[in-house]
């Protein structure tokens with residue numbers, strides 16, 4: 666496995682692999698890898714000849730007062746874990762090269778990013794789509810893998826890739842959970858022991874809603890009440906949103922659930938903001 670930090674070198678190597686007819690699979694991350702990220706790398710490994718992992722804590726997707734400065738980092742450990750999955754290249758650029766002096770270009774996807782995470786973090790998705798565009802132009806992948814845990818991000822990137830004709834296959838991997846149900850996230854490292862226990866309210870609420878759905882409940886309001894009751898019962902989480910939406914458009918689901926829907930939750934547990942989600946209906950892609 667090789668480590669590259671220079672953008673021109675990464676582009677040159679990507680061009681070489683493409684010219685050699687090799688398929689490049691790409692997993693963009695902000696590092697501090699967990700099993701969920703390793704699933705993405707394994708998926709890329711199965712579908713490509715060359716696997717590239719990027720590690721870049723992207724400043725433009727954090728608003729002032731968010732956790733940019735304390736975002737967990739452990740580059741050595743990340744490299745060891747990446748190598749264990751058969752990753753070929755770790756691309757870890759510097760912020761100054763990614764955003765050169767005078768950088769004034771943004772990529773913005775309308776509509777999909779205005780609700781849920783976009784409403785709570787208004788500048789977040791613009792930072793994500795801009796950096797992912799830059800990374801796509803640098804790594805030049807044939808395929809790129811994202812996690813369903815960030816469902817709205819995944820939908821926005823899929824739409825951007827289609828609308829802007831990037832010619833990259835976007836693959837979405839299911840959420841990886843801890844044995845007790847907590848969705849894996851680099852931010853789980855912020856949780857105290859007590860927060861960690863209380864954070865289970867999110868996945869419990871989702872599971873309860875799924876149980877009701879599996880037992881035949883199709884009224885959106887009823888399912889949402891189940892979520893809210895469970896989150897309120899736990900008393901420990903400060904809810905940001907709990908929404909039932911169409912999984913591609915993120916428009917609110919109708920009164921009755923007919924096709925596939927996404928249940929998305931964001932809540933603060935202690936000082937940590939966590940998100941989780943679950944799809945219901947045909948072709949559900951998470952567990």
Ligand code: PAF
Pocket residue numbers: 693694695721723726793796797815818
């Ligand atoms: O999901 C993430 O870790 C980030 O949002 C991404 C896609 C790597 C862009 O910085």
